[in-house]
Amino acid sequence: MPLNILETAIIKGTDHIPYFHQIKVATPIVVTAGLIKYWSRGGSNTWERKLHGKVYIVTGATSQGMGTSALLEMALLGAQLIVLTRTVDEWTTDWCNDLREKTGNDLIYIEKCDLSDLHQVRKFATGWLNNSPPRRLDGVIIMSGEMEPWGIPTISPPVRRSSVDGLELQMATNFAGIFHLLDLLQPSFKAQPPDRSVRILVTTCWLQSLGDVKEEDALWQSQKFNSSLKFFASSKLQLSLTILELQRRIRTEMQKTKHDGVERTGRNVSVALVQPGTMRSLSLRRVISNGSVVILLIFYCLLLYPLLFLFTKSGRRGAQSVLYALMTxxxxxxxxxxxxxxxxxxxxxxxxxxxxxxxxxxQKKLYDNTKRDIYELEKKMAIKRNQKKKD
Structure with a gap:
């Protein structure tokens, strides 16, 4: 067939090739679209190692996007996975069972831990640490996140949603809860033997570049809510900054200890920030649709999706950077x-x-103030819970 077309073009001219004009017009468009898609898909993880016997705590794995894709790959490689979810119900139980069947890995467990609830975070961390000898832990993979609709000021201004502790929901989920979890788990990181590579991976977003830092009001309890985007970006930025301080504290403390008489460097515990790129995620759909099903169907699915398909990643492609950080x-x-x-x-x-x-x-000041404010807030909420029990 290609030879016949070539023969016709040489002998009779291109005018005798059927639909040649349409092909001539469409080819540059198709090639350009293909190059854009190749560029936007991002890099691929080229490392692969068996994860049999390794234990990871994972958040954000039930998203049916990046988190689920990363978890699926880790399960296929044999890792034992403790998946933290907001609720443990029939859906999450069926999801876990299906994942076990699909991967042939029965070492996948779900634990109730709503990261926007500081009390639940402490309960999980305390239960994890309350074990002798210390449990094996090869890493914590943070892929969860909360992004509220930004709102259209003249039509539907952003609405502030609060956590059970009274914090703005994005600040509670993206910053306070994750900070609290990693801070409480420090003894577990330090207890791992020096020949075990422990990786703490925290996904972030390029929108953190638009955020602000309020080190004196670390949980933004006194800040006026006038922009969902500002709270989201700032929650990501403050988490990233405290993660840098977390690594310094872990290594400083570990360098004060010895293992079999040999001083430790603490470098077996590594922390990495992972920016997976812009993905066609639940958060993006929620922001574009402003929380409206009608706008989602018309604007996102019909009008914008072709452009989003070209310029954004799928969840599976976004997971490549997480897997790279885990295995490199x-x-x-x-x-x-x-x-x-x-x-x-x-x-x-x-x-x-x-x-x-x-x-x-x-970073040090932000870390100290965040820890202080969380402690004060926990005490306040504990008093309220006790009063409710008495009533």
Missing amino acids: PELEEVNLKDDEVKYISDCALVQLPRKEFKDHEL
């Missing part, structure tokens, strides 16, 4: 040349953005 030897102690948190985007190490990422004093 660049985060192993023998290959680390410094103690800085690594920032991974499109399956490559890149530079941290914004000047705040170099301000150690700011």
